[in-house]
Amino acid sequence: xxxxxxxxxxxxxxxxxxxxxxxxxxxxxxxxxxxxxxxxxxxxxxxxxxxxxxxxxxxxxxxxxxxxxxxxxxxxxxxxxxxxxxxxxxxxxxxxxxxxxxxxxxxxxxxxxxxxxxxxxxxxxxxxxxxxxxxxxxxxxxxxxxxxxxxxxxxxxxxxxxxxxxxxxxxxxxxxxxxxxxxxxxxxxxxxxxxxxxxxxxxxxxxxxxxxxxxxxxxxxxxxxxxxxxxxxxxxxxxxxxxxxxxxxxxxxxxxxxxxxxxxxxxxxxxxxxxxxxxxxxxxxxxxxxxxxxxxxxxxxxxxxxxxxxxxxxxxxxxxxxxxxxxxxxxxxxxxxxxxxxxxxxxxxxxxxxxxxxxxxxxxxxxxxxxxxxxxxx
Numbered sequence: 001x002x003x004x005x006x007x008x009x010x011x012x013x014x015x016x017x018x019x020x021x022x023x024x025x026x027x028x029x030x031x032x033x034x035x036x037x038x039x040x041x042x043x044x045x046x047x048x049x050x051x052x053x054x055x056x057x058x059x060x061x062x063x064x065x066x067x068x069x070x071x072x073x074x075x076x077x078x079x080x081x082x083x084x085x086x087x088x089x090x091x092x093x094x095x096x097x098x099x100x101x102x103x104x105x106x107x108x109x110x111x112x113x114x115x116x117x118x119x120x121x122x123x124x125x126x127x128x129x130x131x132x133x134x135x136x137x138x139x140x141x142x143x144x145x146x147x148x149x150x151x152x153x154x155x156x157x158x159x160x161x162x163x164x165x166x167x168x169x170x171x172x173x174x175x176x177x178x179x180x181x182x183x184x185x186x187x188x189x190x191x192x193x194x195x196x197x198x199x200x201x202x203x204x205x206x207x208x209x210x211x212x213x214x215x216x217x218x219x220x221x222x223x224x225x226x227x228x229x230x231x232x233x234x235x236x237x238x239x240x241x242x243x244x245x246x247x248x249x250x251x252x253x254x255x256x257x258x259x260x261x262x263x264x265x266x267x268x269x270x271x272x273x274x275x276x277x278x279x280x281x282x283x284x285x286x287x288x289x290x291x292x293x294x295x296x297x298x299x300x301x302x303x304x305x306x307x308x309x310x311x312x313x314x315x316x317x318x319x320x321x322x323x324x325x326x327x328x329x330x331x332x333x334x335x336x337x338x339x340x341x342x343x344x345x346x347x348x349x350x351x352x353x354x355x356x357x358x359x360x361x362x363x364x365x366x367x368x369x370x371x372x373x374x375x376x377x378x
Contacts (some may be wrong), residue, residue, distance in 0.1 A: 002041075002128065007103075011036045011066070014343040015155040021331040022297040025316060026306045028335030029363060033044040033344040034306040035139075038273045039055070039064050040086050041128065042136060044097060048129045054117045057099050057109045063136050063166050070105035076343050084109060090126045105242075127254045127269050132159025135262040138166030138276040144246040144254045147227045148172035161262050165273070168258025172230050175202060175261050176220040181244050184267050187299035188292060201264055208260050210283055211288035214255050219243060229253065248360035252280035258291065263292055268300030278309035290315025309367040313357075332357070334364050 002020050007013040012033040017163070025033040028126045046061035047053040059066050066072060072084070085098040095118045099109035111117060144150070150173035154163050161171040179202030183189060189199060190207035197203070206217040211333030215235035222228050230246040232253065246254050259277055266272055277293070290312060293303050305312065313332060317326050330348040350358040357364075 001269070002088060002090050003007055003089070003092075004094075005037065005040070006085070006087035007037070007040055008083075008085040008087075009074050009081065010040055010084050010086070011072050011074065012337070012344045013040075014074050014076055016344065017248045018333065018346060019331060019348070020302070020304070022300075022302055022329045023294065023316060023325060023331070024304045025313060025330070025332045026304070027313060027332065027364070030308075032335035032337060033346075034335050035275060036066075038136065038275070038304065038306065039066055041134075041271075041273070044086060044088075045128050045134060048120065048123065049131065052108075053120065057097075059107045059109065063138075064165055065165070068105040068107060069101050069109060083112060083115075085121045085170070088128075090128065095123065097192060098232065102313050119254065120225055127271055130159060132267075133270050135160055135266060135270070135272045136162055136166045137168050137258055137262060137272075137274045137277075138162075139167070139279065141168045141258050141279075142171070142257055143280075144230075144249065146229070146245075146247060147223070148230055150176075150226055150228060152177075159265075161258050161265070170260070171258035171261045172220060172228050174258075174265065175205060175218065176222065176228055179205070179220075183264050185296060185299035185301060188264055188295045201261070204264050205257070205260050208264070208288070208292055209253060209257070212256055212285040213250060216253065218257070220317070226275070229314055230257075252282070252285070255280045256285070259289070260292065263296050263301070263303075266296060266301045269302075269303045271304070272296070273304045276308065277305055278307060278312050283311045286311040291319060291324070294319035297329055298324055298326075310368075313365070317351070317355050317357070334361050336361060337362060 005018045007016040026037060028034060038265045042064045043057055047057045052058050083098055083100045085096055087096045098112060098115050100112045102110060107225055123129050151170060155170050155174055162168050181202055182199045183201055185202050186301050191202055193199060210216055217233045219231040219233050220228055223298060232249045233246050234242045234244060236242055260275060262272060277289055286309060316330055320330055334347045334349055335344055347361055349360060352358045
């Protein structure tokens with residue numbers, strides 16, 4: 001598990017230092033560097049997996065595109081302004097990855113002569129650098145479509161539901177191909193799952209999706225070797241089952257399908273990174289999703305979330321209160337900055353013994369209180 005990440009001179013980050021837990025939640029105003037935390041890990045991961053490391057880091061990959069090198073330099077840097085350093089502590093080992101900013105703006109950062117880097121054979125054992133060790137889902141995931149493509153070479157080799165920019169475009173194919181296999185992390189099994197046949201990925205996806213839209217199940221049909229259709233079976237008492245195409249079903253159900261599939265397919269020790277897991281789903285569904293995510297973390301999966309929803313944050317605190325998560329399993333950060341200063345400030349939020357947040361900063365999910373003050377004339 002990654003227990004610490006330090007970021008020097010990368011976009012809005014001058015010298016950011018984050019302690020990571022089994023469940024780490026990143027919150028804050030827009031444009032404060034939350035997504036950049038995930039991008040820093042993706043840059044390292046793909047550069048290792050594609051063989052570019054240790055000679056360089058690529059700034060454009062399959063799961064990310066962060067621009068040219070000159071757009072990443074933080075001009076407020078005083079120490080070592082010509083280089084970027086990502087420092088990781090994984091399973092107790094501390095590692096520094098330092099690369100230089102080239103004189104011309106390029107889509108890569110070269111290694112610096114004389115600056116040592118961790119050896120490939122030493123880091124390739126960690127989940128971050130192993131095919132299938134990471135599931136990443138960005139904020140612009142696939143929604144309802146008429147057809148979903150398959151790609152066995154990508155999905156079979158990587159074990160991931162996403163390829164291009166974290167869109168989750170292969171979640172339907174992944175579910176069709178591996179839906180018969182059992183969920184590895186038993187802590188994620190839906191409550192009261194006793195029958196062995198119900199412990200498969202497909203059945204568990206159906207059970208968890210029913211918390212987002214009651215009495216719904218996934219129906220997958222292969223049209224040819226490359227395309228699948230997605231429909232939903234709605235159970236209606238006294239009227240039989242109704243089959244509805246994804247395009248005619250609530251947007252949030254399909255939008256969250258890749259998230260649920262990625263979580264349920266994760267293994268102990270793997271990392272799941274999700275941007276805006278709350279998108280397009282009801283607050284009650286967000287709470288149910290946090291129950292699944294908390295169960296995943298309890299089973300040894302590490303999860304990093306970027307969110308703008310207080311229901312996601314409160315859902316994590318509730319699962320801490322219910323002892324699904326243990327003390328120390330949850331870290332919550334608030335990203336902010338002064339209006340006259342570019343560097344981000346990352347504030348760890350204190351969680352009390354009562355599982356409530358203590359002394360939250362002024363802009364931390366405060367808009368509801370402001371609106372109510374106006375409505376009640378306070």
